Amino acid sequence: MYDVIPLPYSYxxxxxxxxxxxxxxxxNKHHKKYAENLNNLTNSNIPLEQIPKRIDEFPLKDRGQVLYNAGGILNHNLYFQSLNSNFSLPKGKLLNKINNDYGSFDNFKKIFINKSKNLVGSGYTFLVTDNVGNLTIINLPNQETPLSYDLIPLFTxxxxxxxxYLKYKNNRNTYIENIWSKANFDHASKTYENLF
Ligand SMILES: [Fe+2]
Structure with a gap:
């Protein structure tokens, strides 16, 4: 059975x-629905994180929906772990790499925010690393996951x-700017530290 992570904080x-x-x-509605949908499609034992790279092990007719719903779980798990009640800066190797590549955290944040504002339609902005530690900020549509491109998502x-929409209506750019006061890089820093 596939499941979502527990929400790391209160509503x-x-x-x-x-x-x-x-x-x-x-x-409770959107995130958990992806897990419910995925469990209705398959009883596979393939670990969730491996589904994007092993999608050809699923029946051809189900692949689109399996990938979409697995991506929905993975992307939301990361999103909820990318936020917290208090802002937290990247640490350790990740902070060093960001400072090295982007000049400063503030410049990195500015570039990330601009990337988010440029996304067309539904999707996510991700901070990703390749398998040797190079960082990139990318947009992906819908529930695509960086794992499909051999990239490891760190923050989204x-x-x-x-x-x-309930709070910001059509003012997506205000949400994109405000959400950074709740950005939390503890998960991203740990992931990067453990990899490199
Ligand atoms: Fe969502």
Missing amino acids: NALMPVVDEETLNIHY IDLWEHAY
């Missing part, structure tokens, strides 16, 4: 940037309307 932890109702619906911001 009001991201207020006032993300209101309680949005977070509750996002986690969900840009689907369900992530912000």
Whole structure:
């Protein structure tokens, strides 16, 4: 059975940037639905993280939906771990690499925010690393995951309307800017530290 991670904080932890109702619906309705859909499609034992690279082991007719729903779980697991009630800077090797490649964290943040503003339609902005530690900021549509491109996702911001619409309506750019006060790089820093 595939499942989502427990939400790492309470439904009001991201207020006032993300209101309680949005977070509750996002986690309990949207996120959990991807796991329910995936379990209805397959009883595979392939670990969730390996599904994007092993998609050809699923029946051809199911591959699109398996990939979509597995991506939905993976991307939301990362999104919820990329936020917390308190902002936290990258640490250790990740902070050094960001400072080296982007000049400063503030410049990195500016580039990431601009990338998010340029996403067309639904999707995510990711900070990813390749298998030797090179960082890139990328946008992917819908529930595509960087794992499909041999990239390891470290941090992400969900840009689907369900992530912000109750509070921000059509003002996506305000959500994109405000969410950074809840950005938390603890998970990204640990992942990067363990890899390189
Ligand atoms: Fe979402």
